[in-house]
Amino acid sequence: MITTYFVKESLFHDSGPGHPESAGRARALNMLFIEMEKEGLTRSHETTPAQNLSLFRLAHDPDYIDFLERPGKTLPFHLDPDTSFSPGSLEAMKGLSGAISMMNREMNSSRSAFLLARPPGHHARRAAGMGFCLVNTIATQALDLLREDPTRRIAVFDFDVHHGNGTEEILGGTPGILYISTHQYPFYPGTGNGQGNHIGPMGDGILNIPLPEGTDDDDYYRAFESFILPRLTLFKPNVLLVSAGFDGHRDDPLGGFLLTEKTYRHIGKRLSSIFSSVFIVSILEGGYNLEALTKSVRSYMEGLNS
Numbered sequence: 538m539i540t541t542y543f544v545k546e547s548l549f550h551d552s553g554p555g556h557p558e559s560a561g562r563a564r565a566l567n568m569l570f571i572e573m574e575k576e577g578l579t580r581s582h583e584t585t586p587a588q589n590l591s592l593f594r595l596a597h598d599p600d601y602i603d604f605l606e607r608p609g610k611t612l613p614f615h616l617d618p619d620t621s622f623s624p625g626s627l628e629a630m631k632g633l634s635g636a637i638s639m640m641n642r643e644m645n646s647s648r649s650a651f652l653l654a655r656p657p658g659h660h661a662r663r664a665a666g667m668g669f670c671l672v673n674t675i676a677t678q679a680l681d682l683l684r685e686d687p688t689r690r691i692a693v694f695d696f697d698v699h700h701g702n703g704t705e706e707i708l709g710g711t712p713g714i715l716y717i718s719t720h721q722y723p724f725y726p727g728t729g730n731g732q733g734n735h736i737g738p739m740g741d742g743i744l745n746i747p748l749p750e751g752t753d754d755d756d757y758y759r760a761f762e763s764f765i766l767p768r769l770t771l772f773k774p775n776v777l778l779v780s781a782g783f784d785g786h787r788d789d790p791l792g793g794f795l796l797t798e799k800t801y802r803h804i805g806k807r808l809s810s811i812f813s814s815v816f817i818v819s820i821l822e823g824g825y826n827l828e829a830l831t832k833s834v835r836s837y838m839e840g841l842n843s
Contacts, residue, residue, distance in 0.1 A: 539579045539838055540647040541570045542640060546586055546632030547655040549625025551613065556621070557791060557825040558656060558669045565827045566653050566834055573835070578842055579651075582643075587634035590627075593672045595680040596707050598664035605630065605671065616666040620656075629656065630672050637678045640818060641685065644776075649809070649817045649841050651781075651834075657822040659701030659780045660726060668699065668726060675780050675820050676707040679714055682776055689713060690739065692774035694765065695720070696804060697782020697822040698792035700729030704780065705743060709733070715741045715772045717765055719757070721785075721793050722747030740772035750793035752785075754800045766807065777808065777817045783824030783833040791825050798836035805840025817841065 543563070552558045573579045590602050606627065608614070613623040633654055640650050658675060660668030679691050692715045693708060695701040700720040705728070708714050720729050729745040736742045746760055769777075783801065785794035808817060819837070824830035 539649045539651055539841055541574070541579050541581050541651050541653065542584050542636050543567050543570060543581065543653045544584050544629070544632040544636050546628045547653070550629035550656050551621065551623035551625060552656065552669065553613070553621045560655070561827060562824065562830060563653055563655050565831050566821070569831050569835060570653065573838065579838065582639070584632060584636040584639055586628065586631040587638065588631070590630055590634060590672070592634045592637060592681060593630070593677050595684065596663070596673050596677040601664045616671070620666050620669055620671065622671065626671060633672065633674050637674065637681060641678065641681055644816045650819070651838060652818065652820045654821050657782070658820070659695055659697060659704045659782070659822050660699070661703040662706050667703070670703065673703045673707055675778050676704050678818065678820070679708060679778055683711070683713060687713070689776055690741070690772060690774045691715070691776045691778060692717065692769055692772055693778045693780065694769070695780035695782070695822070696785065697780055698785040698789070698794050699725055699782070699823065700745065701780055702726045702728040705729070709743050712737065713739065713741055715744070715768070715774065717744045717746070717768060719746045719748055719760060719765070721750055721752070724750070724793065744768050748794070751795060753795040754797055757796060757800050758803065761804065761807070766811065770811065774812070774815055777812055777815050779808070779817065779819040780822045781819040781837065782822030783830050786824070786826065786829040786833050788826045788829040789824065791823065798832050801833045801837035802840040805837040806843050809841045809843065
């Protein structure tokens with residue numbers, strides 16, 4: 538059974554009028570989680586916000602975190618044309634920090650967890666937010682887990698349609714961490730062409746798998762089975778963190794893939810069956826068509842539960 542974590546403070550973050558990364562995403566998925574809990578497929582867990590953003594200092598430059606805590610500007614303002622800092626953004630980030638700590642403390646009580654997080658995080662770089670993202674949630678969780686136990690082998694798998702440039706920048710080269718990303722290329726943010734791929738002494742390292750516009754279920758299936766699963770199996774992780782972005786769906790307005798719910802179900806099912814003894818945490822990244830997002834998340838979670 539999957540434990541779901543809904544950060545209610547995430548509703549306070551406002552990306553701006555007409556922005557695709559809206560609080561409606563969190564509301565829609567929270568309704569889905571309530572429905573799935575009634576069906577006996579998930580169990581929900583309350584989260585408690587942190588008092589500050591100190592946990593994010595593991596992944597980010599201290600001066601950047603100081604700025605986020607005390608921006609010294611009239612709110613709202615933009616970090617880049619797509620990324621807003623609103624009056625509720627600080628509380629949303631405190632909520633994410635509290636949820637990370639809670640999941641890491643309770644990882645032995647559940648085999649799988651899903652964090653309903655916004656704003657998304659995988660584009661947030663060490664010293665800058667970008668691409669809708671303010672702080673890098675999944676990189677922070679990985680480094681917090683490694684701080685608690687340096688012997689952990691942590692795999693981060695990102696299936697968002699956009700490359701997780703921030704996650705790679707922060708985690709790339711960290712011993713004991715494997716970063717894998719599938720993404721549309723060439724596409725925003727312009728990184729992830731695969732030229733920096735490498736295998737470390739423990740099977741850790743970086744594996745970017747750039748895929749062309751128009752990638753469909755069959756194309757993704759071949760990449761997943763031929764490259765992703767063999768590398769994960771070689772690495773033998775004891776923690777698997779998933780940047781779960783669902784903007785590769787064919788109905789999503791911000792991507793050029795042609796995936797359906799079938800692919801997300803397959804990803805969940807294969808990860809759950811092959812890594813049955815591994816703690817799997819999925820953290821929401823992209824997905825901007827609410828109907829497609831809700832159907833895709835349900836399919837993915839049903840796959841994880843199978």
